[in-house]
Amino acid sequence: MDTAYLIETIIKVVVVLLIFSALAGIGTYFERKVLAFMQRRLGPMNVGPFGLLQVAADGIKLFTKEDIIPTNVVAKVFKLAPVITAATAFMAAAAIPFLPEFTLFGYTVHPIVADINIGILYILGIMGVGLYGPLLGGMASANKFSLLSAARGAAVFISYEVVTGLSILAPIMMVGSLSLIDFNNYQAGGVGDWIIWSQPVAFVLFWIAAFAETGRTPFHLIANDHEIIDGFGTEYSGMRWGLFFIGEYANMFFISFVIPLIFLGGYGDGSLLGALGLLGKMAFFFFFFLWTRAAWPDVRPDQLMWLCWKVLMPLAVVNIVITGLVMMF
Amino acid sequence: MFEAIAFYLFAFLTISMFYIAVTTQQALYALSAIAAGMLFISAFFFILGADFLGAVQIIVYSGAVMALYAFGMMFFDTTREVKEKHGNSMIVLGLSVLVAFLVVVIFAVPLVSGNITALYPIVEGAGNTQEVGMVLFTKYLVPFEVAAIMLLVAMVAGIVLAGKKMDLSLTLMNEAQIRDMRDEENKKVLS
Missing domain, CATH: 4.10.220 (Light-harvesting Protein)
Structure with a gap:
């Protein structure tokens, strides 16, 4: 392992961390603005032009608030839980190719931190571990609402990992590789080569499961405001609560990168247009997360389980079997 | 050198996590330590170049330990300490040292005598995942x-x-x- 590689990796890690923690902050601004416009309100307006500095104001507020550790909580686990959420979200980013490789001052940059050949499995695994954050936070909190949210977290985790894994199996069978770069190259021929045309069911299932994995609105049961307060976050204050938030938004951005990379051609042939295309698709999927939140109600926990085990999982299995048969004959 | 550093770091971390899991009286600490230990074990697979097994270790054990958490949630108040009955701790200590020693001997003897060979050598040109598949679906x-x-x-x-x-x-x-x-x-x- 030579030093240049080491330095390059460290720089890439720092860049990814900085960009996406900043994006997580700006993501909250977008969410509030989009929700506001969809509900015919104005959203953040007072701090800075168009309320843009609201992000900075929120940041200052979170950083300077007192970090309260209530009595009766299991202090070490309680303090650790938000860090798990944020850290695992960023760990998953290590295997995502954010852009095609490009040349900067005569040096070829690969915008992926670690090009491991099992990228998809790694991302799914680490995103699954991310649910330990809400679970531990909820269980350590000595609060009944938090415990309820932890129980829901465990249920969602165990159920929707199955759907994600099974739905993505069919495209993996077609491509014959677990690396996201191989996925991209498989679809490099243009719009006609996108996997969504041959695997529409897998695409929809993966998309639905992405909402469960990131805990977004139709499946926002882990921290459902109107029945269990803020769920696992009820007892948290200041930046620890903020870390949960950064983790959630970073996860949303990363899954918005993963969906186009797997199903919608990624960055295509690697030209500038392809790179912009990937960013555009990412932006659409991120926007869709917000759109759903404005448009749809939450489902009940039992409906969530029903949907997973009686609808999505059988569909995924049938999809795999059909894909296998088609590939065999 | 990086491999050696990583190996010793993760060996230390894994052992200390499982030590916490055994000794602590707080169910939540024990469960979290098991989860962390299982994750650190995957690092050894990554160091050895078995990426697929490493990722599978993460996915399988994070799910399995999650089920343990669910049981913990159902059976105890996880924010209280569990009172355990302690027998003679010397017996436990002696037995565990003996078992650890035996395990090391079992794995070290074939290495020392030098007659260890790969029954299924690595196939040239096949990726990590494909190799696992070949062994799994033949032998x-x-x-x-x-x-x-x-x-x-x-x-x-x-x-x-x-x-x-x-x-x-x-x-x-x-x-x-x-x-x-x-x-x-x-x-x-x-x-």
Whole structure:
């Protein structure tokens, strides 16, 4: 392992961390603005032009608030839980190719931190571990609402990992590789080569499961405001609560990168247009997360389980079997 | 050098995590330490170049430990300490040191005598995942399928044990019996 590689990796890690923690902050601004416009309100307006500095104001507020550790909580686990959420979200980013490789001052940059050949499995695994954050936070909190949210977290985790894994199996069978770069190259021929045309069911299932994995609105049961307060976050204050938030938004951005990379051609042939295309698709999927939140109600926990085990999982299995048969004959 | 540093770092971390899991009286600490230990074990697979097994270790054990958490949630108040009965701790210590020593001997003897060979050498040009697949579906096909059947049996058994009225079969009952059963249920709801 030579030093240049080491330095390059460290720089890439720092860049990814900085960009996406900043994006997580700006993501909250977008969410509030989009929700506001969809509900015919104005959203953040007072701090800075168009309320843009609201992000900075929120940041200052979170950083300077007192970090309260209530009595009766299991202090070490309680303090650790938000860090798990944020850290695992960023760990998953290590295997995502954010852009095609490009040349900067005569040096070829690969915008992926670690090009491991099992990228998809790694991302799914680490995103699954991310649910330990809400679970531990909820269980350590000595609060009944938090415990309820932890129980829901465990249920969602165990159920929707199955759907994600099974739905993505069919495209993996077609491509014959677990690396996201191989996925991209498989679809490099243009719009006609996108996997969504041959695997529409897998695409929809993966998309639905992405909402469960990131805990977004139709499946926002882990921290459902109107029945269990803020769920696992009820007892948290200041930046620890903020870390949960950064983790959630970073996860949303990363899954918005993963969906186009797997199903919608990624960055295509690697030209500038392809790179912009990937960013555009990412932006659409991120926007869709917000759109759903404005448009749809939450489902009940039992409906969530029903949907997973009686609808999505059988569909995924049938999809795999059909894909296998088609590939065999 | 990086591999050596990583190995010793993760070996230390893994052992200390499992030590916490065994010694602590707080159920939540024990569970979290097990989860962390299982994650750190995956690092050894990554160091050895077995990426696929490393990722599978993360996925399988994070799910399995999550089920343990669920049990912990159902059976204790996880924010309180569990009072354990302690026997003679010297016996436990002696036995565990002996077992650890034996395990090291078992694995070290073939290495020392130098007659260790790979039964299924690495196939040139095949990726990590493909190699696992080749071994799994040739040499170990039967154990693999038997494991699948055992999981299926466990799943059916779980559904039968947890399901209500599994001893009745609607296909074997005539209309009148089914109507009686429905009426019975409705009475219970109304009363």
